[in-house]
Amino acid sequence: MKMNEPRNRLIGSMPKIGIRPAIDGRRRGVREALEAQTMGMAKTVAAFLTANLRHPNGLPVECVIADTCIGGVAEAAQTAEKFAREGVGVSLTVTPCWCYGAETMDMDPLIPKAVWGFNGTERPGAVYLAAVMAAHTQKGLPAFSIYGRDVQDAGDDSIPEDVQEKLLRFAKAGLAVARMRGKSYLSMGGVSMGIAGSIVEPWLFEQYLGMRVEAVDMTEFVRRFDEGIYDPVEFEQALAWVKAHCPEGVDRNPPEKQRSRAQKDKDWELSVKMALIARDLMVGNPRLAELGYEEEALGHNAIAGGFQGQRQWTDHFPNGDFMEAILNSSFDWNGIRQPYIVATENDALNGVAMLFGHLLTGTAQMFSDVRTYWSPEAVKRVTGYELTGDAAGGFLHLINSGPTALDATGQQERDGKPVMKPYWEITPEEVERCLKATTWHAGNVEYFRGGGWSTHFVTRGGMPVTMSRLNLVKGLGPVLQLAEGVIIELPKEVHDKLDLRTDPTWPTTWFVPRVTGSGPFRDVYTVMYNWGANHGAISYGHIGADLLTLASMLRIPVSMHNVPEENVFRPATWSAFGALEPQGADYRACANFGPLYG
Numbered sequence: 001m002k003m004n005e006p007r008n009r010l011i012g013s014m015p016k017i018g019i020r021p022a023i024d025g026r027r028r029g030v031r032e033a034l035e036a037q038t039m040g041m042a043k044t045v046a047a048f049l050t051a052n053l054r055h056p057n058g059l060p061v062e063c064v065i066a067d068t069c070i071g072g073v074a075e076a077a078q079t080a081e082k083f084a085r086e087g088v089g090v091s092l093t094v095t096p097c098w099c100y101g102a103e104t105m106d107m108d109p110l111i112p113k114a115v116w117g118f119n120g121t122e123r124p125g126a127v128y129l130a131a132v133m134a135a136h137t138q139k140g141l142p143a144f145s146i147y148g149r150d151v152q153d154a155g156d157d158s159i160p161e162d163v164q165e166k167l168l169r170f171a172k173a174g175l176a177v178a179r180m181r182g183k184s185y186l187s188m189g190g191v192s193m194g195i196a197g198s199i200v201e202p203w204l205f206e207q208y209l210g211m212r213v214e215a216v217d218m219t220e221f222v223r224r225f226d227e228g229i230y231d232p233v234e235f236e237q238a239l240a241w242v243k244a245h246c247p248e249g250v251d252r253n254p255p256e257k258q259r260s261r262a263q264k265d266k267d268w269e270l271s272v273k274m275a276l277i278a279r280d281l282m283v284g285n286p287r288l289a290e291l292g293y294e295e296e297a298l299g300h301n302a303i304a305g306g307f308q309g310q311r312q313w314t315d316h317f318p319n320g321d322f323m324e325a326i327l328n329s330s331f332d333w334n335g336i337r338q339p340y341i342v343a344t345e346n347d348a349l350n351g352v353a354m355l356f357g358h359l360l361t362g363t364a365q366m367f368s369d370v371r372t373y374w375s376p377e378a379v380k381r382v383t384g385y386e387l388t389g390d391a392a393g394g395f396l397h398l399i400n401s402g403p404t405a406l407d408a409t410g411q412q413e414r415d416g417k418p419v420m421k422p423y424w425e426i427t428p429e430e431v432e433r434c435l436k437a438t439t440w441h442a443g444n445v446e447y448f449r450g451g452g453w454s455t456h457f458v459t460r461g462g463m464p465v466t467m468s469r470l471n472l473v474k475g476l477g478p479v480l481q482l483a484e485g486v487i488i489e490l491p492k493e494v495h496d497k498l499d500l501r502t503d504p505t506w507p508t509t510w511f512v513p514r515v516t517g518s519g520p521f522r523d524v525y526t527v528m529y530n531w532g533a534n535h536g537a538i539s540y541g542h543i544g545a546d547l548l549t550l551a552s553m554l555r556i557p558v559s560m561h562n563v564p565e566e567n568v569f570r571p572a573t574w575s576a577f578g579a580l581e582p583q584g585a586d587y588r589a590c591a592n593f594g595p596l597y598g
Helices: 030-052 073-086 125-139 161-180 202-209 219-227 232-245 261-283 286-290 294-298 321-328 348-361 376-383 428-436 492-499 524-530 544-554 572-577 582-593
Strands: 016-021 063-065 088-095 113-117 144-146 184-188 212-216 302-307 342-344 366-374 395-399 412-414 417-419 439-442 453-456 464-473 477-488 508-513 535-540 558-560
Touching: 016 030, 016 073, 016 161, 030 063, 030 088, 030 161, 063 073, 073 088, 088 125, 088 161, 113 125, 113 161, 125 144, 125 572, 144 161, 161 348, 161 544, 184 261, 184 348, 202 212, 202 477, 219 261, 232 261, 261 302, 261 321, 261 453, 286 294, 302 348, 321 342, 321 453, 342 348, 348 464, 348 535, 348 544, 366 464, 366 524, 376 492, 395 524, 412 428, 464 508, 464 544, 477 544, 492 508, 508 524, 544 558, 544 582, 572 582
Parallel strands: 016 063, 016 088, 088 113, 113 144, 184 212, 184 302, 302 342, 477 558
Antiparallel strands: 366 395, 366 535, 395 508, 412 417, 439 453, 464 477, 464 535, 477 508
16 A cells, blocks of 8 residues: 655645744844844754644645844834745744844734743843733733743753743644634535534634635535546545455344345445545545536535534435545555544534644544443443453443544554554554454444444554544633543453443444543543533544643633643733633633634
């Protein structure tokens, strides 16, 4: 299986990081003595960021450095003009010295911004940092303050570890903000089974994410079936790949309700076509123009989307499970490539959380029902097994009625441990293991009258993950919640007894959130009790701190999290809204500044 070359499949250039070296503008000795150190600081930071960051599509992150150090408003304006011309989406000011804050600061209200003030005693970089943060606060332009814990010597051009951590956290979140701007969420269908998250609210995307909502009726899939609006060559290749790599599992429907072999073969054909069509709807396909479908070839420039499916579609046609599972994965018949973000049941709010996770990590995302809390007592009653270790306080059963990314099998590895990797790190052997760990079962015809397929696997234990969810609250707006934790494994006989109590044709992940003994993380039960909806987005790694930073940039408060206090990184002005009560301060700051694009 080949590795696809990194490419930008969406319209719009990749956002860049702009580096602004600020300087004391006084000539005749002061500025001249600082020029080399200040510009050197900018170059060092640019080299560090480009060496340690990639966009989710695998392309390198580029930095743009101002043509000159910025000593006053004229050079600030020149830099702003260059950044606009170069497509800068994130702004980072660096300085080792005093500068004129309100004259040198970045005034663009839509670009995430941070300032690193060098902690040295020879020149007052920290004094400028404090002064310019006050200016940002006073002018309503929240910015992130980066200040190293330890004093450095004036000639030290290294970046301390704590500064590196903040630079990366800020840059990843800022690039995510910039990457969403101007893109679309594609709603394929409407509201699924009364699920509130699939009531797609355009104002949420427009005001908070800088995106638009595009909508197509599910009959568009039927039109493209009937009129052949897909690449027929790719369809044959995809169908052959599916037959070779997607083994069928046991049909658990009652014999009298099982679909015939001919019906199942037809279900496979339509499922593969659905995957092609959904992808083409999201990002377009130049092959369609060659076939005479110029309008359809353009797509909707969708960075994320969702498919309604149930019930109007699935009562008559095959479900969307194969389509969603394979698009969300980091590979398909065309090779190893960037995953797409497609929300089951068109739950756009979970889709946004998946998008956040993907933009921050570059990895595929899981979409799961937050189905059941299993207490130690209940597990022992049902199975006779006593939970120990990470599972001692119980666990959550994450499951989905069909699809989640096949990366979530846990068959990718790093240092012998299961992981979910960015696509450019995945090997063909790992793809094969993910596919072999997955079986495809005929859909439950009581749920899916039109047939279709359900993915089944059990996620390998030992992976650190973060579950998140965006919720909408009347009068408040969007609120993010997240829980860091670990995936566990159960003995097979225990797993089987628990799994068979629900639908064993669906993918299962046993998840233990990290508890703190207080609030919504008092224990595992209270995490389940306080979760805001029936779905969660699960991303590999403990990325809660990155999500908090991203949410603050978008002015979305966080209702519950278990990120250690020392890892929380928000704009400096947040402390002005209640430094002794950071969660309340987050709500007040977000309400005060309002949505980023509102």
